[in-house]
Amino acid sequence: MFDGLHDIDWASMEHAYGSAEEVPVLLTALRSPDAEERHKALDRFYGAVHHQGSVYPPTAASLPFLFDLAVDGATPDRAAVVALLVSIGRESLDRGFEDDGTEIEYYPPMGCAQAVAFLRERGKEFAGLARDPEPDVRLAAIPGLGLFLDDADRAAAVLRERLAAEHTIAARLAIVEAAATLALRLPAALHQMTDWLAVLAADPDQGPPTRLAALVERARCAPDEIGEEVVPAAVGLLRETARAIPARRIAAAPSRPTAPTDAVPPQIVAAFEDLDRHTRVYAPTTALLRTFHEALGARVPERTAVLAEQLSSPDPGSRLDAVRMSGELMRTWRGDHTRLLLLLADQLTAADQEVAVEAAAVLESCHPIAGPVREALAAHIDAQRAAHGPDVWAAPTAQLRRSHQDAVRALARLGDTRALPSLLTALDGDVDAWRAIQVAGHLPQAADQLVPRLCDHLRRIDLSQQWTEMSANSILSALATLGDPVALPVMVDTLGAAVRHEQNGVTGSALEALSAFGLAAADARDRIRSLTTATDTHIRPAAVAALWAVGGDPAEVMPLLLGLLDDDITFWISDAADLLGEMGPSASVALPRLRALLTHGYEWVRVHCAAALWEIGGEAEAPAVLDTLLEAMATNPATANHVLACLDRMGPFAARALPLLREQLALPRRGGRFKSIDHDEELQRVGRTLIARLDPPTPGAPAARTP
Incomplete structure (x- = not known):
C-alpha cells in the first residue's frame, strides 16, 4: 500500500x-x-x-x-x-x-x-x-x-x-x-x-x-x-423540480466548539460564524443554479427572473440559497435591482428563521441600494417589537435575535431613525452592543441620544487589556461621524490611554477621529504634536493630519508634510499629498516635489499627488494632472473613485476624460474601490454628473441616454 x-x-x-x-x-x-x-x-x-x-x-x-x-x-x-x-x-x-x-x-x-x-x-x-x-x-x-x-x-x-x-x-x-x-x-x-x-x-x-x-x-x-x-x-423546469423534490426543514448547523468570549473579540467570533454559515449549501440544485447564473453573467433581468422563481420555492433551503445568490448578484452587477430587493423583503417574514436572518443580512450588505425596501424593513422591525417586546434585540432565540438585529442595522444604514429604539436598547443593555455601534454613525440626527451612550462605552474600555482595539476603533469612528463636541473629552482621554498602553491602532484611530472635529479639538493640539515624530508608521501621518486639522501652524506642519512626501512609504506620500491639497495654493512650495512624483511607480501615489497638484496649482497644472489621472484609471480601475472626485473638481478642464467616463459607466460589473456597492454607486453618480456637465445636450434635442 x-x-x-x-x-x-x-x-x-x-x-x-x-x-x-x-x-x-x-x-x-x-x-x-x-x-x-x-x-x-x-x-x-x-x-x-x-x-x-x-x-x-x-x-x-x-x-x-x-x-x-x-x-x-x-x-x-x-x-x-x-x-x-x-x-x-x-x-x-x-x-x-x-x-x-x-x-x-x-x-x-x-x-x-x-x-x-x-x-x-x-x-x-x-x-x-x-x-x-x-x-x-x-x-x-x-x-x-x-x-x-x-x-x-x-x-x-x-x-x-x-x-x-x-x-x-x-x-x-x-x-x-x-x-x-x-x-x-x-x-x-x-x-x-x-x-x-x-x-x-x-x-x-x-x-x-x-x-x-x-x-x-x-x-x-x-x-x-x-x-x-x-x-x-x-x-x-425549476418550477417542476421544486414540485418533484419534497420540501424539507433546514437542518440545524453542526455544533462547533464555542470560543471563549473573554479572549476573542465578538466581531471575530461573529465573522467566523458567518463564514461557517455561508459555506453551507441547503438544496441539491444550488451548485447547478450557481453555474447557470455564472453562464448568464451580465444578463441581470434574466437572472432576476430565475432568482424570483428560486425565491418562490416551497423548500426553505432553496430559498435560503437563493437569498445569498441574490446578494451576490446585486453586489457584483449593476442594474435596476428593485424587484429583487422587494422579493428579499418578502423573505423577512418567512416562517423559517434561517431564511429571514439571511434576507435581513443581505439587505444590510446592499444598503446603498436598499431604499425601495425602507418601509418593509421598518414595518418588519415594528412587528417584531410588538410580537416579542421592546427587548427583541436581545431575544434569547439566536435566529430571532439576529433577524431583528440585521433588519435594524439595514434600516439604520439608510439613515432612518425608526431603527433608533432598538439601537438604544442595545447600547443600554450591552447585548451585542458592538453591532449597534457599527451603524450608529448613520444617524447623525439622533446624536444627542447616541453620543452619551457611545462615550460611556468608550470610557469602559480598558486599553491595558488585549482584544480591545476593534471595539475602541469602532466607537471612535462613530463619534467622529456624529460630530458632537460633547465627545471630545473622552476621545482625548482615550488617545492618552492608547499611547500609555502602546495601543498603536487605537492611537491612530483617535487621531483620525479628533481630526474630524477640526478647530473644536484645538485643546488636544499639544498632545497631538508630541506624536508627529512617533516611530509607528501609521501614527506619524495621522498625527500630522490631526495637527493641521485642529489648527496647527502652517509653518510647523509644512516641513512635516514635506518629510512624509520624501519618504519611501507609499501611504505616507499619499496622505501628505492629500493634506497639501487641503491647504491649497498656500502649499505651493510642494509643487516641484508633487510634479516629480507624477512619475512614481505606484499608480495610487500618482493619483493622490495629481489631485494635490490640481488643488494647489490649478489651471496651470491641468494637462499633467489629467494625463496622470486618466492613465492611472486605465491601468488600475480601482482608482476610479479618487480619479472621478478630482475630475469633478476640475470641471471643464476634465473634458478629455469624457470617453473614459462613458466607457466606465457602460461596464456591466460594479467597479471602483473594492468593487463594492457603495463605491460603485458613488462612481456612477459622479460619472453621470460629470458627463452631464461636460457634454450638456443641445437645446431642443432629446437628452442623450447615459449608460
Missing part, C-alpha cells in the same frame, strides 16, 4: 504551515480503523497540505498513495479519499494553467502540473471508480470522468451508462456536469456532449432535475449562444 512512502524526502518540501514531514503520518492515518483518527488526518490534510485548495509539491507527491487508498476496497472512507483526489485535480487545473492551457509559473514552485499529469495518467481508473459498488464512491468519482479521462469516446460512453444506471438526484446532476466539463476540456467531445445535453434537456422521461441540469450545462458550454428561450425554459 505505502511502498516508497518513506523514500520521499518530505521534510525538504513545504505545505501551508511549513515542513511537510507530517504527510506520511497523515496518509497512513487515512487507513486507520479508528474513525476519529481518520477524520483528524483528513482535516489536517485539507487544512495544511491542500490548504484552501492550494496544491503544493507535497500535495502532488501524495497522489500515488491517495490513489492506492482510493482503489483498495479495504480502505475505510474511500469516498472521502476519492473526493480529495478530485479536489486536488480540479484545483490544479484551475490554479495551475491559463485559459489557453499554458502552465502558470509560481515561485516558490507549486505542484499543479505534476498533479494533473499524474491524474491524467490514471484517468481511466476513474471509470472503474464511477462503477464502484459503493454509491458514495461513485458520486465522488464521477467528476473525474470529465476532468481527467482523455479518451473522449470512452468518457462519453461511461457517462451515458452511468446516467442510465444512477437514480439519485445528486449522482445524475454530477454526471451531467461532468459531461459539460468533458465538452469544455476536450474538443473531440464538444459536439457529442453538447448534442447529448440538448437531447436530455428536451426528454420528458429524464425528470425535471436532470432536464434542468442538461439545459444549464449546455448553456455553460456556450454562454454566448444562450437564446431568449433558455431562461423561460429554465424557470419552467
Whole structure:
C-alpha cells in the first residue's frame, strides 16, 4: 500500500504551515480503523497540505498513495479519499494553467502540473471508480470522468451508462456536469456532449432535475449562444423540480466548539460564524443554479427572473440559497435591482428563521441600494417589537435575535431613525452592543441620544487589556461621524490611554477621529504634536493630519508634510499629498516635489499627488494632472473613485476624460474601490454628473441616454 512512502524526502518540501514531514503520518492515518483518527488526518490534510485548495509539491507527491487508498476496497472512507483526489485535480487545473492551457509559473514552485499529469495518467481508473459498488464512491468519482479521462469516446460512453444506471438526484446532476466539463476540456467531445445535453434537456422521461441540469450545462458550454428561450425554459423546469423534490426543514448547523468570549473579540467570533454559515449549501440544485447564473453573467433581468422563481420555492433551503445568490448578484452587477430587493423583503417574514436572518443580512450588505425596501424593513422591525417586546434585540432565540438585529442595522444604514429604539436598547443593555455601534454613525440626527451612550462605552474600555482595539476603533469612528463636541473629552482621554498602553491602532484611530472635529479639538493640539515624530508608521501621518486639522501652524506642519512626501512609504506620500491639497495654493512650495512624483511607480501615489497638484496649482497644472489621472484609471480601475472626485473638481478642464467616463459607466460589473456597492454607486453618480456637465445636450434635442 505505502511502498516508497518513506523514500520521499518530505521534510525538504513545504505545505501551508511549513515542513511537510507530517504527510506520511497523515496518509497512513487515512487507513486507520479508528474513525476519529481518520477524520483528524483528513482535516489536517485539507487544512495544511491542500490548504484552501492550494496544491503544493507535497500535495502532488501524495497522489500515488491517495490513489492506492482510493482503489483498495479495504480502505475505510474511500469516498472521502476519492473526493480529495478530485479536489486536488480540479484545483490544479484551475490554479495551475491559463485559459489557453499554458502552465502558470509560481515561485516558490507549486505542484499543479505534476498533479494533473499524474491524474491524467490514471484517468481511466476513474471509470472503474464511477462503477464502484459503493454509491458514495461513485458520486465522488464521477467528476473525474470529465476532468481527467482523455479518451473522449470512452468518457462519453461511461457517462451515458452511468446516467442510465444512477437514480439519485445528486449522482445524475454530477454526471451531467461532468459531461459539460468533458465538452469544455476536450474538443473531440464538444459536439457529442453538447448534442447529448440538448437531447436530455428536451426528454420528458429524464425528470425535471436532470432536464434542468442538461439545459444549464449546455448553456455553460456556450454562454454566448444562450437564446431568449433558455431562461423561460429554465424557470419552467425549476418550477417542476421544486414540485418533484419534497420540501424539507433546514437542518440545524453542526455544533462547533464555542470560543471563549473573554479572549476573542465578538466581531471575530461573529465573522467566523458567518463564514461557517455561508459555506453551507441547503438544496441539491444550488451548485447547478450557481453555474447557470455564472453562464448568464451580465444578463441581470434574466437572472432576476430565475432568482424570483428560486425565491418562490416551497423548500426553505432553496430559498435560503437563493437569498445569498441574490446578494451576490446585486453586489457584483449593476442594474435596476428593485424587484429583487422587494422579493428579499418578502423573505423577512418567512416562517423559517434561517431564511429571514439571511434576507435581513443581505439587505444590510446592499444598503446603498436598499431604499425601495425602507418601509418593509421598518414595518418588519415594528412587528417584531410588538410580537416579542421592546427587548427583541436581545431575544434569547439566536435566529430571532439576529433577524431583528440585521433588519435594524439595514434600516439604520439608510439613515432612518425608526431603527433608533432598538439601537438604544442595545447600547443600554450591552447585548451585542458592538453591532449597534457599527451603524450608529448613520444617524447623525439622533446624536444627542447616541453620543452619551457611545462615550460611556468608550470610557469602559480598558486599553491595558488585549482584544480591545476593534471595539475602541469602532466607537471612535462613530463619534467622529456624529460630530458632537460633547465627545471630545473622552476621545482625548482615550488617545492618552492608547499611547500609555502602546495601543498603536487605537492611537491612530483617535487621531483620525479628533481630526474630524477640526478647530473644536484645538485643546488636544499639544498632545497631538508630541506624536508627529512617533516611530509607528501609521501614527506619524495621522498625527500630522490631526495637527493641521485642529489648527496647527502652517509653518510647523509644512516641513512635516514635506518629510512624509520624501519618504519611501507609499501611504505616507499619499496622505501628505492629500493634506497639501487641503491647504491649497498656500502649499505651493510642494509643487516641484508633487510634479516629480507624477512619475512614481505606484499608480495610487500618482493619483493622490495629481489631485494635490490640481488643488494647489490649478489651471496651470491641468494637462499633467489629467494625463496622470486618466492613465492611472486605465491601468488600475480601482482608482476610479479618487480619479472621478478630482475630475469633478476640475470641471471643464476634465473634458478629455469624457470617453473614459462613458466607457466606465457602460461596464456591466460594479467597479471602483473594492468593487463594492457603495463605491460603485458613488462612481456612477459622479460619472453621470460629470458627463452631464461636460457634454450638456443641445437645446431642443432629446437628452442623450447615459449608460
